[in-house]
Amino acid sequence: MQAKDMFVFREGGWEYTGGKRDWQTAAGIAAICQGFMDDDEGELAADEAVSCYNCRYRRWTADSFLCMWPVKAKFNSSKNKCLE
């Protein structure tokens, strides 16, 4: 499984398909993502320090999150090129 397979483009950004409790995969994606940026201490959601769930660019949705990393937002096609 590659990181790009875990996101689908929706209006507003790239939505993570793994939901909010996919700890291992979210940490794996952030570990290789150039966009990862620590969010404020009070907003951390995962125990792994580096995780999409702890990234400043994740925007929570009811079921998951959107990745709002501006570089990624450029690729508004069905393919998430920045994570390839």
Next chain:
Amino acid sequence: MKIFVGIDDTDSLEIGATGQTANELRRIIMGRGWGQPEPVTRHQLLLHPDIPYTSHNSSMCFAVEASSQYLQEMIRCAQEFLESSSAPGADPGLCVAVDERIRNVEHLISFGCRAKREILQKEEAYQTARHCGLHLSEHGGTGLGVIGALAGLALRLTGNDGRFQGKIKLQQPGTAMSAAEILASSDIEEIQSIEGQPLLPSETVIIGEKIKTVLLDSKRKLLVYRKNDEWHTITNQHIELY
């Protein structure tokens, strides 16, 4: 008298954090000698595509015991601070309430609870603030932060919503401490399991990496969970629910 301060929407995608802004405002209030503010609580509001939040739609609130002579100055100071410190593109809102002057408290609390489930409008926030006797003002952008600022303050008043910001230092992670020792060495007021069972003072808790506390029954509580027949402090993964 007790003054409650709620703020929301002071950050942008890359700059600032409303929790930090609230803490800086606390420090200013302390520095001016107006009072000793209580810790900040973070209140989660509705996550919905039609709500233009930055990344988490959470709102911050703290309370401070202060003399009424400082109230107007405190409001002015908070307004100026939000205007000068909020990130470009933010939509900051400020709500200030004095506990003994709040009217129609059920109406106010209902607004806060609805903000966790429904999309609310700015006009309703202003109406509610007027109806309940609160100060509410916007300080840039669309000013939509007034909804969260009012809702966060209302949720803090319930005494049963949100988690405390800031770090609590206990002993090293992995250390065992008795519940009595934890209470004696921190601002934590009670320890209970996530199911709601209070711990006896003699019970032992294994300290985790980060100590997270929540507002329950109007107290700062440490929550613990059972693993391998021992109590452990909750992790980031558990705190999502608060």
